[in-house]
Amino acid sequence: MILCTPYRLPLTPGTARHTSDYVTTDDTNPFIRLRGRSVMALVLAPEAPLATWLTALNAQVARAPTFFDGRPVLMDLGGLPANTPDVAGFLRALEGRGIRIIGTEGAHPSWPGIEAWGRPLPASGKAGRPITVPDETHATPAPAAGGEVNSLVIEQPVRSGQCVVFEKGDVTILGSIGSGAEVIAGGSIHVYGALRGRAIAGLAGNAKARIFCRRMEAELVVIDGVYQTADDMPAALIGKAAQAWLDGDQMKMTALDSTDTGDANGQSPGRNIRQGRRR
Amino acid sequence: MAKVLVVTSGKGGVGKTTSTAALGAALAQNGANVVVVDFDVGLRNLDLVMGAERRVVYDLINVVQGDAKLVQALIRDKRIENLSLLPASQTRDKDALTPEGVERVIGELKGKFDWVICDSSAGIEKGAMLAMYHADVAVVVTNPEVSSVRDSDRIIGMLDSKTAKAERGEAIEKHLLITRFDAGRAARGEMLSVDDVVEILSIPLLGIIPESEEVLRASNVGSPVTLASPAGIAARAYFDAARRLSGETVEMVVPMERKGLMSRLFGRRVA
Ligand SMILES: Nc1ncnc2c1ncn2[C@@H]1O[C@H](COP(=O)(O)OP(=O)(O)OP(=O)(O)O)[C@@H](O)[C@H]1O
Ligand SMILES: [Mg+2]
Numbered sequence: 001m002i003l004c005t006p007y008r009l010p011l012t013p014g015t016a017r018h019t020s021d022y023v024t025t026d027d028t029n030p031f032i033r034l035r036g037r038s039v040m041a042l043v044l045a046p047e048a049p050l051a052t053w054l055t056a057l058n059a060q061v062a063r064a065p066t067f068f069d070g071r072p073v074l075m076d077l078g079g080l081p082a083n084t085p086d087v088a089g090f091l092r093a094l095e096g097r098g099i100r101i102i103g104t105e106g107a108h109p110s111w112p113g114i115e116a117w118g119r120p121l122p123a124s125g126k127a128g129r130p131i132t133v134p135d136e137t138h139a140t141p142a143p144a145a146g147g148e149v150n151s152l153v154i155e156q157p158v159r160s161g162q163c164v165v166f167e168k169g170d171v172t173i174l175g176s177i178g179s180g181a182e183v184i185a186g187g188s189i190h191v192y193g194a195l196r197g198r199a200i201a202g203l204a205g206n207a208k209a210r211i212f213c214r215r216m217e218a219e220l221v222v223i224d225g226v227y228q229t230a231d232d233m234p235a236a237l238i239g240k241a242a243q244a245w246l247d248g249d250q251m252k253m254t255a256l257d258s259t260d261t262g263d264a265n266g267q268s269p270g271r272n273i274r275q276g277r278r279r
Numbered sequence: 280m281a282k283v284l285v286v287t288s289g290k291g292g293v294g295k296t297t298s299t300a301a302l303g304a305a306l307a308q309n310g311a312n313v314v315v316v317d318f319d320v321g322l323r324n325l326d327l328v329m330g331a332e333r334r335v336v337y338d339l340i341n342v343v344q345g346d347a348k349l350v351q352a353l354i355r356d357k358r359i360e361n362l363s364l365l366p367a368s369q370t371r372d373k374d375a376l377t378p379e380g381v382e383r384v385i386g387e388l389k390g391k392f393d394w395v396i397c398d399s400s401a402g403i404e405k406g407a408m409l410a411m412y413h414a415d416v417a418v419v420v421t422n423p424e425v426s427s428v429r430d431s432d433r434i435i436g437m438l439d440s441k442t443a444k445a446e447r448g449e450a451i452e453k454h455l456l457i458t459r460f461d462a463g464r465a466a467r468g469e470m471l472s473v474d475d476v477v478e479i480l481s482i483p484l485l486g487i488i489p490e491s492e493e494v495l496r497a498s499n500v501g502s503p504v505t506l507a508s509p510a511g512i513a514a515r516a517y518f519d520a521a522r523r524l525s526g527e528t529v530e531m532v533v534p535m536e537r538k539g540l541m542s543r544l545f546g547r548r549v550a
Binding site: 176 | 425430432433435439478481
C-alpha cells in the first residue's frame with residue numbers, strides 16, 4: 001500500500017489552493033512586491049526494497065491512472081537506509097511514470113547523483129495525513145464517450161485521519177465526515193450524514209462550488225480559498241441541515257430546510273484568505 | 280469455525296485489557312473454548328488481570344520465533360479449564376513480531392479454540408496493526424468522551440482498510456463496546472451519551488460497561504470481573520456483550536448502579 005500524505009507548506013490557516021499576500025514598502029523606498037502562495041503537494045515515502053515498492057506503485061497507478069496527473073509530489077526519502085542502491089535512478093523511474101517531483105526531503109548526501117534533485121527541503125515536523133487514493137476502476141463510473149468523469153460517490157463514512165481528494169469534480173458522501181477527516185473536491189461536496197471534519201470545495205478555483213450536509217458540525221469549510229472555522233459559523237445552524245456557498249468573496253451559510261431559516265441564516269462574513277489582494 | 284477477535288482502541292487506557300479478560304472469561308463460562316492472546320508486547324498486563332503472571336514461562340514472541348511450541352506457552356486458567364492465555368513478553372520489543380510468524384501462530388490457535396481473542400496495544404503502530412490484521416471480528420473499546428471517540432473513528436477506518444479481510448474485499452465485523460460509562464455524568468452532560476457515541480461511530484453497539492469499583496477490585500485480585508463478581512453490574516454487562524458476540528439477541532440496557540436507581544426512585548420527599 002502506498003501512503004500518500006497531503007503536505008502543506010506552513011503558510012495559511014485553512015487548506016487553501018492559493019493564498020496571496022502583498023507586502024508593500026512605503027512610498028519613499030523602491031517598491032517591491034512579494035507574493036505568498038501555498039500549494040498542496042503529495043508526499044510519497046518509499047520503503048526499501050525499492051523494486052517492491054515500485055511494483056506496488058504500478059498497481060496503484062493502474063487503479064487510479066490520473067491520480068498523479070499535474071500534482072506536485074514531494075519525496076520523503078528519510079525512510080530509506082543509507083545503503084539503498086541507485087536512489088537517483090529510482091527517482092528518474094518515478095518521473096518516467098509521470099510523477100512530478102518538486103523536491104526531496106531526508107535524502108542521504110552520499111547517494112550518487114542525488115544533487116541533481118535539488119537541495120533537500122528542511123524536514124517538516126508534520127507527517128501529514130494519509131490520503132485515500134480513489135480507486136478509479138470502480139469508485140467512479142466509466143466516462144461517457146468524450147465526457148469527463150466529474151463525480152465521486154463514497155458509500156462509507158470518511159473516518160478521522162482519512163483524507164479524500166477528488167480534484168475533478170463533486171464528491172458525494174453517503175455517510176458522515178468524522179472529526180479529523182478531510183474531503184477535498186474540485187467541485188461541490190454533498191454529505192448525507194453529519195459534516196464534523198473539514199470540507200474543502202472548489203479546489204481548482206471554482207467559486208460556484210457549494211457544500212451541502214445533513215448536519216453541520218464542521219471544523220472547517222472552504223470554498224475556493226474562502227474559509228470559515230467552527231467558531232465563525234452561525235451558532236443557529238450547528239446541528240442543522242445546511243449549505244455553504246460563496247457570494248462574491250463572502251461565505252454564506254443557510255439552513256437547507258426553508259421553514260427553518262429565518263434568523264438562523266448566516267450572514268457572517270467568512271474570512272477571506274485572499275484578502276491581501278484587495279488591500 | 281474458529282473466530283479471531285481483536286480488542287482495539289485508538290486511545291490508551293480505555294479498558295481493552297479489562298474487556299479482553301472479561302469477554303474471554305464470559306465466553307468460556309458459557310462453554311466455548313477460548314484463548315486470550317496478549318499482543319501488547321513490552322507491557323505485560325493481561326497475565327496480571329488473568330492472575331497468571333507467576334506461571335509465565337514462554338510467551339507469544341518465543342512461539343512466533345519458533346523458540347517454543349505453542350502448547351508450551353499456553354497457560355490454562357485455574358478456574359475455568361476451557362480458558363487459556365498466551366502471554367506477551369515484557370522484555371522483547373515489538374519488532375520481534377513478524378507478519379509470517381503471527382500468521383502461523385494465529386492459524387495454529389484457530390485449530391485449537393473456538394475464540395481467539397487478541398488484546399492489542401492502543402494506537403496505530405506496528406503491534407496494534409499486526410494484532411488486528413488477521414481478525415474476523417473487532418471490538419472497538421471506547422469511553423464516552425470526545426478524544427476516545429475520535430481515536431476510535433480512526434481505528435475503524437484502519438479496520439476497514441488495513442486488515443486481511445479488507446484487503447480481500449470482505450468486510451470485517453465491527454462492534455462498539457462503550458466502557459467506563461457513568462449514567463449520572465452522562466445525564467448531567469459531563470460525558471457523551473450512548474446515542475451520541477453510536478451515532479458518531481455508526482457501528483453496532485455490543486454493550487455498555489459501567490464505571491465500577493468491581494472492575495478495579497477484580498483486577499487487583501487477578502481475576503476477570505465476570506469471575507470475581509459475576510452477579511455485579513459490570514460483569515452482567517460483559518455477559519450480555521458475550522452473548523451478543525455469540526449471535527444472541529439480548530436487550531440493551533443502560534447500566535445504572537443500584538444506589539443511583541434507588542436514590543432516583545426515593546430521593547424526593549413528599550412535601
Ligand atoms: N468499567 C470500569 N470501571 C472502572 N475502572 C475501569 C473500568 N474499565 C477499566 N478500568 C480501569 O482503567 C484502567 C485501564 O484499563 P485497561 O488496562 O483495561 O485499559 P487498556 O485499554 O488495556 O490500557 P492500555 O491502552 O494501556 O493497554 C485500569 O486501571 C482498569 O482497572
Ligand atoms: Mg492494555
